[in-house]
Amino acid sequence: MEIRHELVIPNNDLPFRLFIFEGREGNYKVTKHWHHSVEIFLVLEGEIDFFINNSHLKLTRDEFVLVNSNEVHSIECPNPNITIVLQIPGETFEDYMGEDSYVNFERKGEEANRKLKDLVTSLFFVYEKQEYGYGFQVKSQFYQLLYLLITEFKTENMDKEVIRQKKQLDKLSDVTQYMRENYDQDLKLDAVALRFGFSPTYLSRIFLKYAQVNYRTFLIDLRVKYAVRELMGTDHEIGEIAMKHGFPDSRAFAKAFKKRYGCLPSEYRKRISSTR
Incomplete structure (x- = not known):
């Protein structure tokens, strides 16, 4: 799938x-x-x-x-x-x-x-x-x-097959919702799996199957998404933004950001500012 x-x-x-x-x-x-x-x-x-x-x-x-x-x-x-x-x-x-x-x-x-x-x-x-x-x-x-x-x-009577598919995806929805609400915390795979009653192996498997990425990549993607919003909307220091959104330091943020956007956060901010 x-x-x-x-x-x-x-x-x-x-x-x-x-x-x-x-x-x-x-x-x-x-x-x-x-x-x-x-x-x-x-x-x-x-x-x-x-x-x-x-x-x-x-x-x-x-x-x-x-x-x-x-x-x-x-x-x-x-x-x-x-x-x-x-x-x-x-x-x-x-x-x-x-x-x-x-x-x-x-x-x-x-x-x-x-x-x-x-x-x-x-x-x-x-x-x-x-x-x-x-x-x-x-x-x-x-x-x-x-x-x-x-x-x-509103649909009054839902098809049983529709409900079955939703239940399959709901497990991951609950996890990703929790991650969205706590993405800036230390979210280790083992701890998150335990919280939802899964084994780490099972949680890793459903991430790969449905999110098409591993757990760690998804978490970093999440942190970058929120950090980018602050990067674009404020003039806060990049190091401050990195720490606020779950990165250990500005270097880790810059590495993750460049992998996804092809440039450093500072370069991206300048580029966005020049188009406004």
């Missing part, structure tokens, strides 16, 4: 992640992956090919797809497009899960679908403009969207 786990980090000022799809210029692919978040792709212009649960959907202007937590999916967009992506952490729906501790959503009738599209579109443009008081409006619309999902898009 050639799939990977995707880490979803909410926007700094929001309880969810909202952005324009990275493949807007076309000639772009996202390989098979899964995450613990509920995801909405809404095409504003152009088209994208979406593959989910062995089905192919060609999304064109004003069409959307709902991706449930732990559903394997991939995307291809050979042509330019403008697509809004909204990712909602799975735990947001904790109070509305069924007896199997899962909640699924699916497209409904034309009226409900139109409500969802209008809310997602408005949510995005309000957030983009960031006019005075936008934070209240964005969060208000977000909660309207959550209410709409729960009342009009």
